[in-house]
Amino acid sequence: MDDAGRKGGDLPAAVVTAGVIAPPPLLFAGFLCFALIADHLIDGPGSGVSATPRFVAGTILPVVAVILLAAAVRGFRSAGTKPEPWKPTTSLVVDGVYRVTRNPMYLAMMLIYLAVALMADSLVTLALALPLWAIVRFGVIGREERYLDRLFGEPYRAYRSRVRRWI
Numbered sequence: 001m002d003d004a005g006r007k008g009g010d011l012p013a014a015v016v017t018a019g020v021i022a023p024p025p026l027l028f029a030g031f032l033c034f035a036l037i038a039d040h041l042i043d044g045p046g047s048g049v050s051a052t053p054r055f056v057a058g059t060i061l062p063v064v065a066v067i068l069l070a071a072a073v074r075g076f077r078s079a080g081t082k083p084e085p086w087k088p089t090t091s092l093v094v095d096g097v098y099r100v101t102r103n104p105m106y107l108a109m110m111l112i113y114l115a116v117a118l119m120a121d122s123l124v125t126l127a128l129a130l131p132l133w134a135i136v137r138f139g140v141i142g143r144e145e146r147y148l149d150r151l152f153g154e155p156y157r158a159y160r161s162r163v164r165r166w167i
Contacts, residue, residue: 018143018144020085020086020140023086028113031132039125044123046121047126049121054119058115058119062115065111068108068111069104069108071096072097072104078095079092099163101165113125
């Protein structure tokens with residue numbers, strides 16, 4: 001079996017999962033809750049963006065996010081693998097939305113986070129998007145990338161070289 005067809009069950013136990021620091025939806029939801037509560041407790045400043053653009057962005061971003069999430073999950077299901085990064089990966093997904101971005105689910109979650117921050121007019125929540133991004137980038141995506149490189153080898157490296165991490 002070539003590298004592209006290698007299954008997670010064929011690997012040593014140490015590389016059966018990506019070893020992400022926490023489930024990404026939990027990271028995003030936890031950061032969002034913390035940020036909104038902190039903003040409320042300190043009566044944080046507004047974002048400085050007027051109401052109409054915040055409303056438009058707060059409406060459009062979640063729609064785009066849901067489309068990205070649905071397309072990403074559909075790609076994983078079509079490939080017969082799990083989308084959860086804390087579970088073993090059995091196939092490399094490179095079609096559909098994955099031809100444009102290697103991380104459509106994290107991009108979607110970030111869009112939802114930013115939409116809520118804008119709708120809440122919370123500068124604190126917007127500012128905390130940066131450390132959240134760094135945690136996801138290094139504690140989740142970096143680990144996934146190393147895992148997929150070990151699991152799929154050259155096919156993954158070729159994919160990574162032609163598709164950007166975000167967009």
